[in-house]
Amino acid sequence: MISVEEALRIVLENQLPDQIIEVPLLEANGKVLAENIFADRDFPPFNRVAMDGIAINMSFLSVISEGDKLLIENIQFAGEPQKTMSGNGNCMEVMTGAILPENTDTVIRYEDLDFTEIEGRKYAIVNIPLSEPGQNVHHQGIDKSAQSLLIQQGTKISPAEIAIMATVGKDYCKVKAAPAVAVISTGDELVDIHENPENHQIRRSNSYMLAAALSESGIKARLYHLNDDPEKLENRLRIILAANDVLILSGGVSAGKKDFVPQIMENLGVKKLFHKVSQKPGKPFWFGKSEYGKIVFALPGNPGSTFLCFYKYVKPFFSGLKQETLKKAVLSDKIFFRQELTLFVPVTTRCNEEAALIATPLKNSGSGDLAVLLSCDGFLELPASEAIFEEGKSFSYINFK
Amino acid sequence: MISVEEALRIVLENQLPDQIIEVPLLEANGKVLAENIFADRDFPPFNRVAMDGIAINMSFLSVISEGDKLLIENIQFAGEPQKTMSGNGNCMEVMTGAILPENTDTVIRYEDLDFTEIEGRKYAIVNIPLSEPGQNVHHQGIDKSAQSLLIQQGTKISPAEIAIMATVGKDYCKVKAAPAVAVISTGDELVDIHENPENHQIRRSNSYMLAAALSESGIKARLYHLNDDPEKLENRLRIILAANDVLILSGGVSAGKKDFVPQIMENLGVKKLFHKVSQKPGKPFWFGKSEYGKIVFALPGNPGSTFLCFYKYVKPFFSGLKQETLKKAVLSDKIFFRQELTLFVPVTTRCNEEAALIATPLKNSGSGDLAVLLSCDGFLELPASEAIFEEGKSFSYINFK
Structure with a gap:
């Protein structure tokens, strides 16, 4: 039996080799970028007017006093080629997003101006004193310069x-392709969702839960159900293994007389990397890799165990990250747990006034309790090395809502 | 000009009437449930064996001492109809997920057992003393009873x-349908993503950002770009308004001479519910509703403004929630801001050892700075009523990563 830390390390060390595809930009959201993105031009690419108003030449004027009156020469709209102001002491009306006119360096916004007309000529009257050039201009290259690295490959793509x-013209971009994933439930007690279970049967739920959770990682899984007949199980799993990169099984990995999965995996050439993790729930978790590099997660079948193992191990595996982001939450009630296992406690969370995440343990009947997961926001991870977990202390937290 | 709180209240008061559709279960993930879900049976539906091992009748035996030897009568596998133990002092081998045999009430797991065979008969030898009945049995109805309400309509559907x-047999379920949404960028300075911009032009990015962000709310938006010609703009917007439930515009709402959107909306019978919010960025934000109940968000076109307005107003509008969940983060550096506006500061965040979210303001060149959004996890909301924001104080936080 290995520790939680060791199990996670082994899972993350065995990530699949990258398969790269090129997709239209809008299909890339949520995926992992597989190329570096560089600035094709400066950000912004020209001295850009940042407010509607007038542009002036402060280098020439030096100082503007309240009441100063400036002749309006012309208007520079957004999307127009750059115009030039000919009189150094004049001004140009300018619109947000326009290129700053040649021979101007400063923008005064409409809110600080009045307008007047004298002998058919239009003037702007400035209502605030001004002595520094450059205001309300978004200067060329101030945010990023051309050719600089904007986004590193390996970044998870979000709307930003x-x-x-879009700005640098990537109408297609390279991303990591989603692997082919099969989700397989086992167990003779399970019937399908549209069937009426007998008294001793239940409908299967784990494979639907796993498929829904995988879809949030951009993976469209194939679903299978196999019964506990070792010969059929082996034959079907051989075919499923050949057609997929990753298998996620639920059930059939514990100490029961029909828990055939570990033996069948060995028969199929899938090498066990670990079996059993010192954790509760999810102790019988099995993980292996075939000689062709295919990965098998065999998760214990109790819904709480399947849930925990998915969010603790499988989701980070697919995220492609080498390390998880640290998340913590504060335990709201003292917990005693004397077994030498890492305890994952289902909790509901809230953010308090001091911006700390407070985790309240949920009463439950163990890993078979599916209903508790409805009100559960995630699991608090209480380390195996301790037995008393004090109220007010913070621990690692895995959220799934 | 209205406050941020008032603006959000008006937006959330004008949510669209629900359109309900029925979808296959796996398509429901991430959507809002539009029916109540009840338990068709008890959870669990029978006394369920929770560990592989043996089942015994503790009501009859009263006490088990270390070394006690029990005759194994039979095996109860998961998925088999319930068997009956005939001898009160015997035991049955039982597998996780099986129905507990008739005439048994307690399970002892394999880890606490040895086995022996005497004269062709198999016995289990118990290694731990036991005096209470019921262990390792997941009792019928302990988690939920039949007919009880499991999930309330209006709940956001997650894998749980x-x-x-799936467990209660809902292979189809009722959810709120995604509205028809059009995303429209305006501005003569914008060219399309695959074009080569002239020196005074830039490629459009807001509409792609909005489309990506909407897809995370389960909405597939239609994208349009319109130039700043008032007549064409009005004609096209009339058609787009007729074909969609919600319009999200970016650009054209400020004080510029080509900011035609507010006037055109009035011409099209879209009543202004507010124009201008006392916030930075995003002050010129315009919001309205047509006589047919169609909603128009006209967001300022600077990328920082568009981003902020989307996550602060548009996303909560589509989430269908009447109230946002409180999120807070701790400001890491003192900020002065003397204008009477709510300041939304782009920040990067991390969780500290005490489980508090720490927000560090990002240096940026204003709402035109698109590049800053790459390293930004969200916005910290600093209220308009104050001017000095102390390091270590916590404020409302809007995250978007």
């Missing part, structure tokens, strides 16, 4: 990255 | 809800 890639 | 609905 989509906006940047 | 999917698992519950």
Whole structure:
């Protein structure tokens, strides 16, 4: 039996080799970028007017006093080629997003101006004193310079990255392809969702839960159900293994007389990397890799165990990250747990006034309790090395809502 | 000009009437449930064996001492109809997930047992003393009883809800349908993503950002770009308004001479519910509703403003929630801001050892700075009523990663 830390390390060390595909920009959201993105031009690419108003030449004027009156020469709209102001002491009306006119360096916004007309000529009257040039101009290259690295490959793509890639003209981009994943439930007690179970049967739920959770990682899984007949199980799993990169099984890995999965995996050439993790729930978790590099997660079948193992191990495996982001939450009630196992406690969480995440343990009947997961926001991870977990102390937290 | 709180209240008061559709279970993930889900049976539906081992009748035996030897009568596998133990002092081998045999009430797991064979008969030898009945049995109805309400309509569906609905046999379920949404960028300075911009032009990025962000709310938006010609703009917007439930515009709402959107909306019978919010960025934000109940968000076109307005107003509008969940983060550096505006500061965040979210303001060049959004996890909301924001104080936080 290995520790939780060791199990996670082994899972993350065995991530699949990258398969790269090129997708239209809008299909890239949520995926992992597989190329570096560089600035094709400066950000912004020209001295850009940042407010509607007038542009003036402060280098020439030096100082503007309240009441100063400036002749309006012309208007520079957004999307127009750059115009030039000919009189150094004049001004140009300018619109947000426009290129700053040649021979101007400063923008005064409409809110600080009045307008007047004298002998058919239009003037702007300035209502605030001004002595520094450059205000309300978004200067060329101030945010990023041309050719600089904007987004590193390996970044998870969110709407901000989509906006940047649009700006630099990436109508297609390279991303990591989703692997082919099969989700397989086992267990003779399970019937399908549209069937009426006998008294001793239940409908299967784990494979639907896993498929829904995988879809949040951008993976469309194939679903299978196999009964506990070792010969059929082996034959079907051989075929499923050949057609997929990753298998996620639920059930059939514990100490029961029909828990055939570990033996069958060995028969199929899938090498066990570990079996049993010192954790509760999810102790019988089995993990292996075939000689062709295919990965098998065999998760214990109790819903609480399947849930925990998915969010603790499987989701980080697919995220492609080498390390998880640290998340913590504060335990709201003292817990005693004397077994030498890492205890994952289902909790509901809230953010307090001091911005700390407070985790309240949920009463439950063990890993078979599916209903508790409805009100559960995630699991608090209480280390195996301790037995008393004090109220007010913070622990690692895995959220799934 | 209205306050941020008032603006959000008006937005959330004008949510669209529900359109309900029925979808296959796996398509429901991430959507809002539009029916109540009840338990069709008890949870669990029978006294369920929770560990592989033996079942005994503790009501009859009263006490088990270390070394006690029990005759194994039979095996109860998962998925088999219930068997009956005939001898009160015997035991039955039982597998996890099986129905507990008739005439038994307690399970002892394999880890606490040895086995022996005497004269062709198999016996289990118990290694731990035991005096209470009921252990390792997941009792019928302990988690939920039949007919009880499991999931309330209006709940956002996550993998836990999917698992519950599978268990109660909901292969289809009712959810709120995604509205028809058009995303429209305006501005003569914008060219399309695959074009080569002239020196005074930039590629459009807001509409791609908005489309990506909407897809995370389960909405597939239609994208349009319109130039700043008032007549064409009005004609096209009339058609787009007729074909969609919600319009999200970016650009054209400020004080510029080509900011035609507010006037055109009035011409099209879209009543202004507010224009201008006392916030930075995003002050010129315009919001309205047509006589047919169609909703128009006209967001300022600077990327920082568009981003903020989307996550602060548009996303909560589509989430269908009447109230946002409180999220807070701790400001890491003192900020002065003397204008009477709510300041939304782009921040990067991390969770500290005490489980508090620490927000560090990001240096940026204003709402035109698109590149800053790459390293930004969200916005910290600093209220308009104050001017000095102390390091170590916590404030409302809007995250978007």
